[in-house]
Amino acid sequence: MAGVAMTMAHIDTYFGLDRPAQIDVQGWLLSTIAFMISASAALLLGGIHRQVWRHIGAPDAWRLVQIIGLTALFYLPSMVLLNDTLAAPVPTLLLAIGFWTVALFGGRMIARWRSTQRPMQIFQRLPKDGQPILLLGDQESWIDVLRRLETPGSPQAVRVLGLVEMDAQQPGRAVRGAPILGSLTELNDILEIMVLRYGETPWVALTGPARAPEIMLQVLEVTARHGAEIMALGHDATAQILEAIHPADLLARPERQLNMQPVQHILTGARVLVTGGGGSIGSELVRQVAELQPACLTIIDFSEFNLYQIELELRRRWPHLNATCILGDIRDEARMADIFSAAKPDIVIHAAALKHVPLMERHACEAILTNVAGAYIVAQAAKTAGAKRFVFISTDKAVDPDNVMGATKRLAELCISRIMADSGMAGAMVRFGNVLGSSGSVVPLFERQIAEGGPVTITDPDATRFFMTIEEASALVLQAAALQRAEDEAGLFVLDMGEPIPIRHLAETMIRLKGKVPYVDIAIEIMGLREGEKLHEELTYPHEALRSTPVSGVHQVSCPPINSELFGKQILQLIEAARHHQPAEALRLLGVLVPEYGSERAELLYRHLA
16 A cells, blocks of 8 residues: 555656645746747647648648647657656646647637638548649639538549649648649649659649630640640539630630620510521520520421430420420421411521531532521511511621632621511621531531541641630620610621631640640641631621620621612522522622622632532
């Protein structure tokens, strides 16, 4: 018992339990100093000063736990050496660690709560495996990605190796456990280090300001040399967090987000009819119209497969929408009259057309029957059915046309303008350039050629084109319907599309998007301009004046109607010649009706075809 008592006495002495209940100021001061020295050393070794408090994550939280343990370890020698001097060393240590833990975690959780309202997220861990990535951008956009990666059930498993700043203002610091490795100018060296360290090339994911086209092109120059894929933060929070960069992201101008409030005003509760509604542009128009809850939606298309596809999508996404899909040819006057009589549309959007330039050069009569006669028949059917608005989709190739397709679309503009003059409808015509991703556009062709290992074929190294996204094109069509309010008049609208993009530049960029080096991994061949193609396109004639509209980036073009009686007779003669497959007469009349195309070009084409 004496031994036990002696042992208990030693324990009481060691823990300070046998000391009088008085405050030992010197002892407590020494304890505090010793602990603070230990804590400071642990903090410096652990690199906690490089953490960004409001963005603390699970790796940072684990680092705090390690720092607290290291602090206790550093304090132990002081506690043993100064046992006789320190006041209650073990209780002091336990109390200090408790306060220290609360202070370290509490301050960071408060900072996290102020920035996200989710303080407990600091304990959620990022996946340890998955595709390695580098995030290139700024702090705020990184946080968006890292938060979504921490969300339970995240649809994408990626591993963030590090962060790259635009200008490296905080190199060496860490955001939610991910170190800031350097700046954009150091990206090449960073990628080389990552490949050496991890044995594989990480994706480079662009966020925030790095999504600017000029920055993306700069990044592509570097990533292509390393075979690294370039990704971007997805817009849909429920889908993939990171998605591939698309050619549309590299437009020389930001994609325009048009205000859809005026469009909603005219479409919600209206009876809408869309021709060519199964095509790439027509189907996007159908989707945007369906989102605005029309009273009913009628879709006409001559392609059985396209019509089947859009009908399936409508049933899946908008099961309660009153939609009718009809197989029909816009060149069939009786069929169109029956459809319009039954549908009784308030708004007609005419998207059906033949658009492939070289093909239309070889099939001029077909181009005339669809692009001119079809537009004429649909407009007349809309007029008879009592439609309030008519929207026609034209093209930049209608400006000073060098080909049959452009000439037929220009003639269709003139026809629509004339029909609207005495129809009681508010007509709107829309001109835009090449639509990225549409059927027949150059982008799918380049993608297929790159996937096959090349070569990528371009017409001319100096050729340029205007480009816009399918979403932009469709939104512009609907905006035109809302902007044109005057009845018995057809307004012509164009989108400010910035500077035209060189085709060669587009090809080189798309190759780099696949992690390849142009002219090294994938060859680019010059094929020469095809029949009917122009080196450069334009959106307006020199004599056409532009005026602004209430919608930023959308302009209206002066478009006086043609009042000549001879014009109407010549249109009917042209259609009749095309129906009887008389290309010589049809091309001659086309050249007469569209002076910009001219009878000389028409005659040359006919001789070539003959």
